[in-house]
Amino acid sequence: MWRHVASNALTFFVVALFLLGGVILWGSKEYQAEGPLTQAICLQVKSGASFASVSRDLEGQGAVSNGRILRIGADYADKTRQLKAGSFLVPEQASMSEIVDIVTRGGASSCGTEVVYRIGVLRNDVLVRELDPATGRFVERAKFRPDEEEAPAIYADVLEGADTRLRVSVAEGATSWAVVEGLKSIDVLDGTVAEVPVEGALAPDSYAFVKGTPRAELLAQMQDKQAQILQAAWDSRSDRTPLQSAQEALILASIIEKETGIAEERGQVASVFVNRLNQGMKLQTDPTVIYGITKGEGSLGRGLRRSELRAATPYNTYVIDALPPTPIANPGRASIQAALNPEDTDYIFFVADGTGGHAFSVTLADHNANVAKWRAIEAARQNQ
Structure with missing residues (x-):
């Protein structure tokens, strides 16, 4: 009799163990499987929140099928105490494992x-x-x-x-x-x-x-x-650059930044100034003259006067033969790169072309023709 009872007990234990293993396997698959979200949501985790409250919120928003599995999985991964406050973007079909990682990894909020x-x-x-x-x-x-x-x-x-x-x-x-x-x-x-x-x-x-x-x-x-x-740009500079220091590169980059707002033109504008420096020509750029007047404190609010273009000042590149003594603004990464790695062109001149960009030229005759076109565009605009 006792053998029979023991046999039944053992059978029951084996079955129970088998069922438990099946539940664990099912829960593990659910934890790793794609979630039910059909559209991304912004999950807000308040300071002091628990995984229990977060799992209920996720269930309510349809982001997880079973909040209990999420809590057990987080506990098993030893992340229960790593919950972070913030607003987190939960992408569509995010698994419970991915959601736990999102709300425990830390860093800046990703939505909200x-x-x-x-x-x-x-x-x-x-x-x-x-x-x-x-x-x-x-x-x-x-x-x-x-x-x-x-x-x-x-x-x-x-x-x-x-x-x-x-x-x-x-x-x-x-x-x-x-x-x-x-x-x-x-x-x-x-x-x-x-x-x-x-x-x-x-x-x-x-x-x-x-x-x-x-x-x-x-x-x-x-x-x-x-x-x-x-420093990174200086270390990767072109062999063609005439610039003698990183500070000179920063100065030239600031001029490029003020001369064009079109990303694709930076390399060409840089080539004009580099070609002028290599040939000992004056840079002849208005932004440096303006900076010499305003010192970077606000806008000039008017056009440059002829007397200002003739005045011998450290920032008047119509008079001095080199770069001004300091940058004239804070240039971005792209302009710094352009200053140290300009396009390989023969351009010496450029002028506005009426589209927001510039017309580039090699000869003075071509430049004068481009200037005449620009002045005609300006005159037409003023008469409108």
């Missing part, structure tokens, strides 16, 4: 609302936007100029959100003075700026920050990045 403080060449603005998970594109919710108008109510509202991301974006060609003034206008930054960084030393780019970040800290990041970009 962000405020971008844009520092431009002539003006600044603030953009409030939100990522649409369905399209993967940002949708503008508000935009305003802090020095000209009151901030809309939504601006204050989103700043209260714990997961709202903040960024400052610096445009290529902005001067150091403009960057400092732009940072001063950002009300969520902290601290003062002891002095304006030297011209050209700041890398135009986008920089993430949090409330209370010192302005000097952001400027230091910009300086470090520009130094790295400049």
